[in-house]
Amino acid sequence: MPHCFGLRAxxxxxxxRSYRRHGINPLSKLMVIYKKGDYVDVVTDGSQQxxxxxxFYHGKTGRVFDINTRSxxxxxxKRVGNRIIPKRIHxxxxxxxxxxxxxxxxxxxxxxxxxxxxxQAKGTKVNVKRMPVQQREESVINVSKTSVEFMNAxxxxxxx
Numbered sequence: 001m002p003h004c005f006g007l008r009a010x011x012x013x014x015x016x017r018s019y020r021r022h023g024i025n026p027l028s029k030l031m032v033i034y035k036k037g038d039y040v041d042v043v044t045d046g047s048q049q050x051x052x053x054x055x056f057y058h059g060k061t062g063r064v065f066d067i068n069t070r071s072x073x074x075x076x077x078k079r080v081g082n083r084i085i086p087k088r089i090h091x092x093x094x095x096x097x098x099x100x101x102x103x104x105x106x107x108x109x110x111x112x113x114x115x116x117x118x119x120q121a122k123g124t125k126v127n128v129k130r131m132p133v134q135q136r137e138e139s140v141i142n143v144s145k146t147s148v149e150f151m152n153a154x155x156x157x158x159x160x
Contacts, residue, residue, distance in 0.1 A: 011055050015046035023047065030093055034072050038064045039099040042074060042091055051092025061099050072096060 002010055024047065034040065042057045051071055056078070066073030071092045078087045112128040119126040 007054065009055075014055060014058055015044055015052075017046050025094055032093070032098070034064050034067060034093075034096070034098075036064055036067065039101050040064055040072065040074060040096040041099045042076065042096055045094045048092065048094040051090070051095060053089055053091045053095055057087075057089060057091075061101055066090070 008015070025045065039061060040063075042053055042060050042062065044052055044055070044058045057076055060076050062074040062076035064072050065075050065088065068090070071090045073088060073090045074096065075086050075088055077084045079085075115126050115128055
């Protein structure tokens with residue numbers, strides 16, 4: 001049982017770098033442009049101790065509200081008891097990355113726009129609303145055209 005309750009307690013595996021990914025980060029990680037309103041994932045980088053967020057925020061997704069020289073401010077929802085509190089933290093650039101949480105939505109918007117353009121060119125209307133999966137349609141199976149065999153059950157008899 002661990003007995004220390006410090007800021008970096010129980011983070012041996014959490015903050016460790018993966019296999020063959022040790023050392024300093026490439027410059028491309030520092031050159032990423034973040035804007036207000038972007039969704040970012042807070043993923044702590046163990047090789048950069050400065051500007052490291054608390055272990056609770058590791059793996060959480062938030063929204064950028066502030067940009068500084070070396071860091072970004074992120075709003076992250078934290079559950080405390082039975083309420084959710086929006087927490088504002090400043091995290092260094094090395095510990096954040098752009099989130100993929102909106103990619104499915106953006107793909108759907110692009111596809112719907114393309115469908116609307118095609119329908120407008122044809123002069124028709126298209127329904128782009130999402131529909132839940134419907135049940136299968138009815139069908140009648142002709143047993144004579146299938147290889148279904150009917151077998152009678154063997155009558156139970158005692159074997160003593």
